[in-house]
């Protein structure tokens with residue numbers, strides 16, 4: 001909620017931006033919603049047409065929004081108006097800022113130079129160079145110009161600058177607070193919505209083990225991910241290694257062949273020995289029987 005403008009602020013707004021004629025209307029509109037233009041006309045004691053003209057002027061500053069509704073009895077449209085305080089504050093702020101810039105330039109100009117005025121107060125005020133060009137004579141009445149003591153004016157400008165700076169700072173602080181409040185409100189809204197949907201989900205899944213299955217799925221996928229991310233510990237065998245392996249196999253087969261050959265030759269030798277010694281042969285035959 002934007003703070004309403006004070007009467008002084010509305011007066012400033014009227015004087016500096018929208019014009020004094022709109023002040024009474026703004027006073028009637030501020031802080032209310034959808035005010036009927038018929039009622040506004042009645043209160044200001046002017047015709048509906050005239051109130052519409054004023055309202056359109058306000059609308060040209062984006063200070064009012066309207067809704068229209070058909071009057072069931074009379075059959076024509078009636079407009080309902082709402083004053084925009086945010087826009088009003090922005091307008092006032094910007095106009096104050098402009099004024100501040102202007103005063104700052106003016107004070108620089110005033111403090112750094114001399115001015116000459118006509119003693120007859122016909123509004124003539126000239127800088128040093130222009131006054132000299134005219135021979136220090138007033139171009140309106142011909143009187144001799146006098147040096148203007150602008151000390152009072154300087155003080156007045158200084159005060160206005162200070163006041164404006166304070167007012168602008170207040171407005172900036174207020175705006176910041178409003179924005180922070182709006183953010184907080186939005187955050188709590190989101191939190192509430194989340195809590196609500198969580199509660200809804202919880203009530204739907206009452207008794208079911210969906211939560212657990214979901215957890216286990218999450219676990220599975222996470223382990224999968226881990227496995228994917230881990231570099232392979234077993235490298236594919238290099239060409240050299242395969243060659244080595246083949247060699248090994250070959251040699252081992254050769255070795256086994258050699259061994260078997262050796263074994264058979266040993267048997268043969270043993271047989272021969274037996275043949276050589278008939279006594280042993282007899283013994284063996286006996287055992288076999």
Ligand SMILES: [Zn+2]
Nearest residue numbers: 118138140141
């Ligand atoms: Zn004069």
